[in-house]
Amino acid sequence: MYTIIFLALYVQVFFMVTFFERRKHLSGLHEEEVPVLSSYPTVAVIVPAWNESETVHGTIESLLNLDYPKDRLEVIVVDDGSTDDTWLQMNKHKNNPQVRLFQKENGGKHTAVNFGIDNTNADFISCLDADSFVAPDALKRIINIFQRKSDVMAVAPSLIVNKPKNILQHAQKVEYNMSTYNKRMLAYLGAIHVTPGPFSVFRKEVFQKIGKFKKAHNTEDQEIAYRMQENHMRIDHCHTAYVYTSSPNTVKKLYKQRLRWIYGFINNTIDYRRLIFKTRYGNFSFFTLPSGIISIIAVCYLSFALFYNLIIFVIKKITEISIKGFHLSFSPNLDWFFINTKTIVFVSVALYGLIIFSILVGTKLSKQGHGLHWHIIPYLLIYSVIAPFWLLKAVWNTITRAGQPKWR
């Protein structure tokens, strides 16, 4: 238990130290000003769409509203064999010269994106899931990074939960804000392990040098990041480029999404295990991958420990009730003496303090407000309870080769 808490704390301290190292850089960024670009390279944004009739129109609209010269930006929408009205919705834009529409047989998201890559000569290629919407200045901000840093080969944006309605979505919003902080710190470390489907932008050379997207356990956006790290291609993060993405609104949908993500992480990490603990791959090798593995082992261990203790507690309670009878008692023992004051409790408080710190900084970076919001409570509660389930299931599927989780 102490080892697991130590490692979890180590990861958070690593992020915090990185934050304080780069605080000056962060505060020196003029986030309010939209950058003026020296030139406008051509950009293609590929929208793979499979049964996205409800959102694809809005996604295309948000791309057309990007603050970028219209003759330098093309939107490539690929209907990946949808069985609903997606193609019909796409055709609302068929007369727009900026938009190119394609239809193909269903082959999975990666095939739709690759189809788009094959049909463009743009300098920069991006992908946007058809359930996401882009802030108008996002592309300029991202291209600005490419122009300032010639060695950057891909830039990931900040993801924000679009119009959260229920508690579950608000909890995800907190999580996404924290991810912005984590991703910003990983970018400083040169150790980003995923270029998210919603609006990560790549130089076209990436695909020319290391190939296009692969199926990669239905997490092609992770795999290409692994491949880029293996080929020493730098991935940066633009925390001021906001992409608003739809989030699962039920526990079942969230469970399926996270099962796919975690299964993808485990299996991509297994596929690329040759990168772990190799000095030539830097922090990606020594920090990102090990910390991901540690978090999975930690959650598995803590879940089993919790389950075991719960069983013991229930057995004791049943024994007690069978002997003493059932009495409802509303007078809990409030004596401070019985508060757990083991070392692990104090260290866990520090760990949670650092997690809250990361949420606070992430919320500020995402421009989602200041200070603590009460949604942090449902976030910690919901994820503590249900995260072990998708995590254990992903581990189980990997061990038993039960097959990769589907998209939906």
Place this chain on the structure above:
Amino acid sequence: MKGFQKYFFVFLVTCGIFAVGWYLSAYVNGKKINQIKDIQNKIAIDILSSETQFSLLEELSCQDLSNSILSQEISTIADKINYSEQNVNATDEVQLLKKQYTILQVKDFLLTKRISERCKQKINTIFYFYGNKDACSECVKQGYVLDALREKYPSLRVYSFDFNLDLSTIKALTSIYKIQNSLPGLVINGKTFSGFKTVEDVEALLPKSLTNPPKPTLPATAKKVSQ
């Protein structure tokens, strides 16, 4: 910081946080131990006071005496020692406190017995000898049985002793009452029984003056220390 310097620095910071956690834990646990010590001192003074009063018995009426004997806090201290045994690292100190508590229980029993003889009050006592989980799988259940009896008959005095506690008083008690290794062991009003006893089994061994009808005479004072 570059390269592995940062990894080492973060390691030191993490160790530092653990050290602070350990220090805070030791500090608060020390406060807890002191609290138990304070309570035990108070009980010891109460018992000493009662013994002194008893020596002056001829000059006191039974009513005066019964109102002053023994602290009620002796029952709460058992829970605290039990909790400390499982959650506080200072094993030696907790074991010492447990020994003191055991002696206080015996002194409480002896004094109560003398007073009851002098004042013609009938008392019912149970000595409960328990062991740890490995040595006594049914001690948890026996503890619940005694808790239930204590709640049902407030005048019943239950004294709990750790059979394995390295203390001459325990050895004397086990020798007097011929307690064997087959735990849990019960001594009900001087008669020894071994093995698990249900609530009904124990009730059948208690005098009817207590079980039917139950009329409390003296408050229950002691509880088991640990399972």
